[in-house]
Amino acid sequence: MSLDPATVRRIARLARIRVEEAQLVPLGHELSGILNWIEQLNEVNIDGVEPLTGAANMALRLRPDVVSDGGDVEGVLANAPDRAGSFYAVPKVVE
Amino acid sequence: MSYAIEGRTGPWEIVVGLEVHAQAITKSKLFSGAPTAFGAEPNSQVSFVDAAFPGMLPVLNQEAVAQAVRTGLGLNAQINLVSRFDRKNYFYADLPSGYQISQYEHPIVGAGQIEIQLADGTTRQIGVTRLHLEQDAGKSLHDQHPTKSYIDLNRAGVPLMEIVSEPDIRSPEEAGAYVRKLRSILRYLGTCDGNMEEGSLRADVNVSVRKHGEPYRTRCEIKNVNSVRFVMLAIEAEAKRQIEVWEGGGTVEQETRLFDPNRGETRSMRSKEDAHDYRYFPDPDLLPVVLDEAWVAELKAALPELPDAKQARFIGDFGLSPYDAAVLVAERATADYYEAAAAGRDPKQAANWVTGDLFALLNRTGRTIEDSPVSAAALGALLGLIADNTISGKIAKQVFDIMAETGEGPAAIVEARGLRQVTDTSAIDAAVDAVLAANPDKVADYKAGKDKMFGFFVGQVMKAMAGKGNPGLVNAALKARIG
Numbered sequence: 001m002s003l004d005p006a007t008v009r010r011i012a013r014l015a016r017i018r019v020e021e022a023q024l025v026p027l028g029h030e031l032s033g034i035l036n037w038i039e040q041l042n043e044v045n046i047d048g049v050e051p052l053t054g055a056a057n058m059a060l061r062l063r064p065d066v067v068s069d070g071g072d073v074e075g076v077l078a079n080a081p082d083r084a085g086s087f088y089a090v091p092k093v094v095e
Numbered sequence: 096m097s098y099a100i101e102g103r104t105g106p107w108e109i110v111v112g113l114e115v116h117a118q119a120i121t122k123s124k125l126f127s128g129a130p131t132a133f134g135a136e137p138n139s140q141v142s143f144v145d146a147a148f149p150g151m152l153p154v155l156n157q158e159a160v161a162q163a164v165r166t167g168l169g170l171n172a173q174i175n176l177v178s179r180f181d182r183k184n185y186f187y188a189d190l191p192s193g194y195q196i197s198q199y200e201h202p203i204v205g206a207g208q209i210e211i212q213l214a215d216g217t218t219r220q221i222g223v224t225r226l227h228l229e230q231d232a233g234k235s236l237h238d239q240h241p242t243k244s245y246i247d248l249n250r251a252g253v254p255l256m257e258i259v260s261e262p263d264i265r266s267p268e269e270a271g272a273y274v275r276k277l278r279s280i281l282r283y284l285g286t287c288d289g290n291m292e293e294g295s296l297r298a299d300v301n302v303s304v305r306k307h308g309e310p311y312r313t314r315c316e317i318k319n320v321n322s323v324r325f326v327m328l329a330i331e332a333e334a335k336r337q338i339e340v341w342e343g344g345g346t347v348e349q350e351t352r353l354f355d356p357n358r359g360e361t362r363s364m365r366s367k368e369d370a371h372d373y374r375y376f377p378d379p380d381l382l383p384v385v386l387d388e389a390w391v392a393e394l395k396a397a398l399p400e401l402p403d404a405k406q407a408r409f410i411g412d413f414g415l416s417p418y419d420a421a422v423l424v425a426e427r428a429t430a431d432y433y434e435a436a437a438a439g440r441d442p443k444q445a446a447n448w449v450t451g452d453l454f455a456l457l458n459r460t461g462r463t464i465e466d467s468p469v470s471a472a473a474l475g476a477l478l479g480l481i482a483d484n485t486i487s488g489k490i491a492k493q494v495f496d497i498m499a500e501t502g503e504g505p506a507a508i509v510e511a512r513g514l515r516q517v518t519d520t521s522a523i524d525a526a527v528d529a530v531l532a533a534n535p536d537k538v539a540d541y542k543a544g545k546d547k548m549f550g551f552f553v554g555q556v557m558k559a560m561a562g563k564g565n566p567g568l569v570n571a572a573l574k575a576r577i578g
Contacts, residue, residue, distance in 0.1 A: 014184075014372060014374065016186055058382060059382065059385050060155060060381060060382035060383065060384055060385065061154065061155075062154075062155050062156070062157035062160065063128070063154045063155065063156060063157065064157060064158075065121050065122050065123055065156050065157060065158030065159070066122065066123060066128065067122050067123045067128060067129070067130045068123070068128030069123075069127055069128035069129045069142035069144075070128075070129035070130050070139060070140045070141060070142060071139055071140075072139075072141075073136070073137075073138045073139050073141075075143070076138050076141045076143070076146050076248070077138060079148075082243070084239070084240065084243070084245055085137070086136055086137040086138050086139070086247075087137050087138065087236070087239075087245035087246060087247055088138070088188075088245065088246035088247075088248070089240070089243045089244070089245055089246075090188045090243065090244050090245075090246060091242070091243065091244070092237065092240075092241075092242050092243055092244050093187070093188050093235060093237065093244045094237075
């Protein structure tokens with residue numbers, strides 16, 4: 001599998017990562033290398049094998065429906081670059 | 096008669112599928128212990144999990160799972176004993192983690208169906224494709240500051256059940272009936288309060304149009320429509336827009352649109368070509384959800400009677416018309432009120448009183464059935480007074496109004512105000528004689544063949560008796576005198 005520059009640009013935009021034009025081709029080679037390496041797994045025959053969801057055979061733990069958190073506006077906003085009262089403030093998102 | 100919109104090139108059929116987001120009733124969020132209550136101080140109901148602080152891990156709320164299963168059972172849908180959470184990736188300021196935890200390939204509930212009833216009395220089955228659990232995002236306020244948007248994460252992480260219909264809906268009326276019926280089922284189940292004003296129930300509407308017999312054409316999705324009426328208006332407006340595009344020689348582009356209720360039209364929301372590329376993948380923080388079959392059976396056994404079953408029972412056991420039964424079962428509180436008032440009384444008469452006088456009273460006073468000025472027990476007692484001939488149906492209306500105003504019981508009102516029906520035949524005979532004696536000319540008219548005069552005499556006798564004469568006895572006494 002080989003990634004062309006247009007695909008690399010699109011992946012980068014979806015991930016909100018800025019990539020300079022000159023980087024598109026070399027990055028495409030690098031990503032293709034990773035994909036090709038992973039795709040070797042497709043050679044293994046897994047017919048009739050259950051999907052493995054973890055190394056330990058565990059079930060998902062559920063919690064009872066109890067309120068045990070919240071009420072910490074200052075803690076939640078502590079790392080906010082900007083705030084207005086109890087709100088986060090961000091550059092205007094225009095629809 | 097099927098619905099169609101007439102275009103310049105002939106009739107167009109509309110094809111609609113709905114994605115309804117229903118907030119599951121829980122105390123705490125889907126993956127955190129922060130509360131879900133509506134209307135709290137901004138960011139006061141947020142855990143570090145909801146705000147996506149690094150290293151925070153989601154832990155699934157068992158009650159949210161139970162609510163999804165109950166809803167699935169209520170929709171006669173398949174319950175998937177193994178389901179999985181995926182990450183839906185997109186960037187928006189009110190989604191702090193950059194992804195929404197949702198269920199993509201393996202939802203907790205599979206195919207089911209909802210029966211809708213239309214105004215002409217027909218019913219239709221609308222397929223439900225699936226129901227899955229997902230987190231809500233936060234709320235953005237764009238109008239508080241000229242250059243900034245404000246973000247409140249109180250809703251972030253609130254559990255939503257997304258209920259997706261098949262594209263089986265063919266008219267705005269069917270879409271409205273579908274949302275109302277779904278809302279009714281959710282409220283019966285107690286899995287969602289169905290409050291559209293507070294956003295606990297909202298719909299994304301997929302609309303396309305086609306000529307009869309064609310395969311589906313391109314659809315557009317109208318996001319976040321928050322009332323039944325707007326769902327119906329948005330479908331009509333969007334269908335007309337698409338017909339104009341097609342008939343003008345253009346092509347409808349798949350896109351997300353918003354409905355503007357003030358202008359009665361939809362407008363494009365975002366035209367990014369990659370808007371739908373969410374790059375879903377299994378959430379590595381969460382193992383698959385595995386349900387115990389016995390637990391599902393337990394939830395099923397505890398389900399309440401649902402509107403369809405209740406309506407069938409009201410028709411079968413009480414002899415109500417399908418229409419009256421549908422009106423009474425739409426809200427569980429109304430059905431409960433009706434059953435309490437009708438217990439041991441004439442069920443049809445009780446239905447007439449609830450859908451007639453009681454609904455009119457609630458409308459007039461702006462009250463709901465939960466805080467009705469006349470309780471179900473009091474209305475039942477009033478019906479009892481009619482049944483045992485203590486009062487006539489006409490006097491009962493008067494008593495009902497006094498009950499609503501004063502809160503007194505019907506028996507006390509009848510006694511205190513002397514409204515007891517007169518069944519003493521000698522008193523009735525006396526009143527009849529007096530009326531006939533006072534109107535010899537009308538008696539002559541009647542005997543000459545003016546049958547309508549009989550009603551006049553009944554009215555006069557009742558008037559003379561202040562409305563308290565037993566109507567049957569008054570009729571009989573008149574018949575005996577003038578035949």
